[in-house]
Amino acid sequence: MTQVSMTVNGQSVSGEIEGRTLLVEFLREGLGLTGTHVGCDTSQCGACVVHIDGAPVKACSIFAAEADGAEVTTIEGMAAPDGTLSPVQQGFRDHHGLQCGFCTPGMVMTATALLKENPKPTVTEVREYLEGNICRCTGYHNIVKAVLAASGQEMPAVAAE
Amino acid sequence: MYDFEFERPATIADAVAALGDEDAQALGGGQTLIPTLKQRLAMPGKLVSLTAIREIRGVCEDDEGHLCIGGGTTHAVVAREAADRFPGLASLAARIGDPAVRNRGTIGGSLANNDPSACYPAAALAANATVVTDRRTIVADDYFQGMFTTALDDGEIIAEVRFPVPEASNYQKFIQPASRFALVGVFVAKFADGVRVAVTGASESGVFRWSKAEAALSRNFTPDALSGLTVPADGMIGDLHGSPEYRAHLIGVLTKRAVSAAT
Numbered sequence: 001m002t003q004v005s006m007t008v009n010g011q012s013v014s015g016e017i018e019g020r021t022l023l024v025e026f027l028r029e030g031l032g033l034t035g036t037h038v039g040c041d042t043s044q045c046g047a048c049v050v051h052i053d054g055a056p057v058k059a060c061s062i063f064a065a066e067a068d069g070a071e072v073t074t075i076e077g078m079a080a081p082d083g084t085l086s087p088v089q090q091g092f093r094d095h096h097g098l099q100c101g102f103c104t105p106g107m108v109m110t111a112t113a114l115l116k117e118n119p120k121p122t123v124t125e126v127r128e129y130l131e132g133n134i135c136r137c138t139g140y141h142n143i144v145k146a147v148l149a150a151s152g153q154e155m156p157a158v159a160a161e
Numbered sequence: 162m163y164d165f166e167f168e169r170p171a172t173i174a175d176a177v178a179a180l181g182d183e184d185a186q187a188l189g190g191g192q193t194l195i196p197t198l199k200q201r202l203a204m205p206g207k208l209v210s211l212t213a214i215r216e217i218r219g220v221c222e223d224d225e226g227h228l229c230i231g232g233g234t235t236h237a238v239v240a241r242e243a244a245d246r247f248p249g250l251a252s253l254a255a256r257i258g259d260p261a262v263r264n265r266g267t268i269g270g271s272l273a274n275n276d277p278s279a280c281y282p283a284a285a286l287a288a289n290a291t292v293v294t295d296r297r298t299i300v301a302d303d304y305f306q307g308m309f310t311t312a313l314d315d316g317e318i319i320a321e322v323r324f325p326v327p328e329a330s331n332y333q334k335f336i337q338p339a340s341r342f343a344l345v346g347v348f349v350a351k352f353a354d355g356v357r358v359a360v361t362g363a364s365e366s367g368v369f370r371w372s373k374a375e376a377a378l379s380r381n382f383t384p385d386a387l388s389g390l391t392v393p394a395d396g397m398i399g400d401l402h403g404s405p406e407y408r409a410h411l412i413g414v415l416t417k418r419a420v421s422a423a424t
Contacts, residue, residue, distance in 0.1 A: 018167075019164070019166060019167025019208065020164055020165060020198075041199065043192060049261050055237070056264060057264050057265055058261045058262070058265075061191055061195045065169060065210070066169065068169070110260065110261065113260065129260055133259075
């Protein structure tokens, strides 16, 4: 067992881990932050995306020990302390960007990273950036609409391809 | 996954020492190795993470004009920082995996693993990059030795990859729609003294150079120069995603597209 320390959603945390403990296991089981989901556990689906030092990463494919000293943000860190949703979260709520909701934490984290890099993405850019996030309910159309809304843009009035 | 010891050294020297143990395995960005460990397809006694070694991260230019990329540099950083100097390489890096994978996966990890469908081997071979390790330098023509096989010794670490910068280059990737790996990928690089063409995804022997196309394109760098040139299907990969004949055909198509995009 080794000691790991990091900042999670602005708070310093530490814990005892094994070398093989994945970051997502440390977040969920060590810290009780169960908003970060494990879908495929093979880095395909993106349900486990968190930000490490500001960049989106799949928490199922990094060991907790590799995040030692890092700044980690999870879905629990997205809303303001008073509960006000982030623009991306609000977009998902307003545009019905989820059905079962399992993929939503990862979608919100990836979409938030996109808007930081590219504040006014096109529909194509949104779809490409979400390539590593899989949703089996929505057909993606409302997710794209939600991300565009969060960027202050409206969905172009064309049928989905 | 199986249990193992875990070390995260901060220098190349400490990493080489840690990798001296029998059964030790280097861990780059982990985007291939961690899923492999979960499937219990690998069982190292000790993992040595290279992610804390600052001296093998970053992109710079040396006195001879080579683009030098630290072995621990992520695809996302290469996509950003090589864009002005070597756009063909930056564009390749920007299409590996997805954004989250590109924030972890590294050029050194990709080249050390030498997956037969990986993108970076095509760029390294087409540009005749030099792989700089903790102990020696290896030119790309000597480095790639077949599927998942390289000239690296056990415990040898890729510190840097040094790319000659071509006058023009382009990478065409025909994706396998489920995995998004290259079903076939072709990297074309035009230098003052000739053209090099490297093909990934297609051959059972891993990345290779298409020398007939190189000779034709060195005389005349246009898609028409490739008319009538074909690659034999012998030795090409055949699986449910494509037959050997299909892959051989794609090599010709993608090489023409790459030349067309580079001119």
